[in-house]
Structure formats: structure tokens, C-alpha cells
Amino acid sequence: EAAVTQSPRNKVAVTGGKVTLSCNQTNNHNNMYWYRQDTGHGLRLIHYSYGAGSTEKGDIPDGYKASRPSQENFSLILELATPSQTSVYFCASGDVLGGQNTLYFGAGTRLSVL
Amino acid sequence: GEQVEQRPPHLSVREGDSAIIICTYTDSATAYFSWYKQEAGAGLQLLMSVLSNVDRKEEQGLTVLLNKKDKRLSLNLTAAHPGDSAVYFCAVSEDYGNEKITFGAGTKLTIKP
Numbered sequence: 001e002a003a004v005t006q007s008p009r010n011k012v013a014v015t016g017g018k019v020t021l022s023c024n025q026t027n028n029h030n031n032m033y034w035y036r037q038d039t040g041h042g043l044r045l046i047h048y049s050y051g052a053g054s055t056e057k058g059d060i061p062d063g064y065k066a067s068r069p070s071q072e073n074f075s076l077i078l079e080l081a082t083p084s085q086t087s088v089y090f091c092a093s094g095d096v097l098g099g100q101n102t103l104y105f106g107a108g109t110r111l112s113v114l
Numbered sequence: 115g116e117q118v119e120q121r122p123p124h125l126s127v128r129e130g131d132s133a134i135i136i137c138t139y140t141d142s143a144t145a146y147f148s149w150y151k152q153e154a155g156a157g158l159q160l161l162m163s164v165l166s167n168v169d170r171k172e173e174q175g176l177t178v179l180l181n182k183k184d185k186r187l188s189l190n191l192t193a194a195h196p197g198d199s200a201v202y203f204c205a206v207s208e209d210y211g212n213e214k215i216t217f218g219a220g221t222k223l224t225i226k227p
């Protein structure tokens with residue numbers, strides 16, 4: 001069974017503070033993704049990665065950095081958190097296998113920036 | 115870049131009725147099309163995927179239709195039951211080597227008894 005684990009599940013941060021969201025996958029997938037989910041916007045892509053050492057900007061990368069130190073781990077970093085970054089963040093892993101481009105999602109991290 | 119519009123944002127149907135959700139996309143290079151289901155408090159789970167050479171796919175009470183000419187993807191739930199209540203998302207991406215996946219804004223489906 002594919003497994004994507006996010007930590008922490010809930011986080012309260014102060015404005016201007018640094019926040020790191022972590023994601024671990026045991027699927028041996030090459031691709032990993034960070035999305036945020038906000039009412040009315042669905043899921044918006046922040047950063048993604050094709051493998052260890054690679055990071056790509058998604059549609060809304062401003063204010064976020066990403067790090068992919070290994071096949072299994074993909075982090076999302078908010079260097080200076082702002083209240084507008086309050087959201088639910090989802091990590092996913094995926095690969096194009098058998099002609100299907102399927103994502104496996106973690107359970108999400110609820111971040112509140114006060 | 116790719117733009118995906120999904121409608122309706124909210125949909126309420128009676129148990130046993132059908133429900134249809136539609137997505138339109140803009141990029142003609144789009145090659146992979148998927149529908150995901152998100153239950154309350156959980157991450158998304160894949161329902162069904164189709165490639166661009168597939169017009170219609172049916173599985174377990176779900177039908178996905180793809181109209182490449184109109185750049186339209188639809189999900190039809192036949193004989194809806196309470197367990198179908200969830201938020202549904204379409205997702206599209208280009209061909210292998212560019213796996214940036216773009217999601218629609220979601221449809222909250224409520225099944226009434």
C-alpha cells in the first residue's frame with residue numbers, strides 16, 4: 001500500500017517565524033508535490049520535484065521554498081510565515097506508471113499563522 | 115499555463131439519482147486526466163484515470179467522459195449513495211516528462227436520503 005506521511009498534522013506559527021513541513025513517502029516514486037487547499041481555490045501547486053536534489057516552482061511558489069534531500073523526503077519551508085499562508089497543506093507522491101499519472105496524498109497539515 | 119475550471123462548486127442530489135461534474139481545461143497538450151475524491155478530514159484518493167486516447171471509461175458506477183475537441187472532462191456518478199458524499203476534484207497533466215498536475219477547484223457533492 002502506497003504511503004505518504006506528513007508531519008506535523010497541525011501547526012500554529014507566529015508571523016515572521018520559520019515553518020518547516022515534512023513529507024515522507026515509501027512508494028519509491030520519483031515525483032513529489034506540495035499543494036495548499038483553500039476554500040474556493042481547490043488545490044494549488046506550490047512546488048514539486050522530479051527526484052532527489054530537484055525542485056520546481058509550481059503555480060504559487062512565492063513565500064515558499066522546497067527541499068528534496070532524498071527520494072523519500074520532500075520538505076516545504078516558510079522562511080517568514082505570514083497569516084496569508086494559513087491553510088491546509090497536502091504532500092503527494094506519484095509516477096507515470098502503466099500510462100497512468102497517479103498521485104498518492106498524505107493526510108494534510110493544518111497550518112495557522114497568527 | 116494550464117487553466118482548469120470545474121463546475122458546479124456544490125451539488126446536491128437524492129440517493130439513487132445521478133450526479134454529473136464537469137471540468138474544462140485549456141492546454142491541448144494535456145494527456146492525463148483523473149478524478150479524485152476527498153472525504154472529510156482526509157487527503158485525496160484516486161477514483162479513476164484516463165489517457166487522452168480514451169473517450170469513455172466506466173468502473174463501479176462511475177463514468178468518465180473525455181471530449182478532447184471541446185477540452186472537457188466529466189464524471190458521472192450513477193445511482194448515488196450516502197457514501198458518495200465528498201468533495202470531488204478533476205486533475206490534468208501533460209505528457210510524460212512534464213508531470214505538473216493541475217487540479218480543478220472541487221465540487222462538494224451531498225447525497226440526500
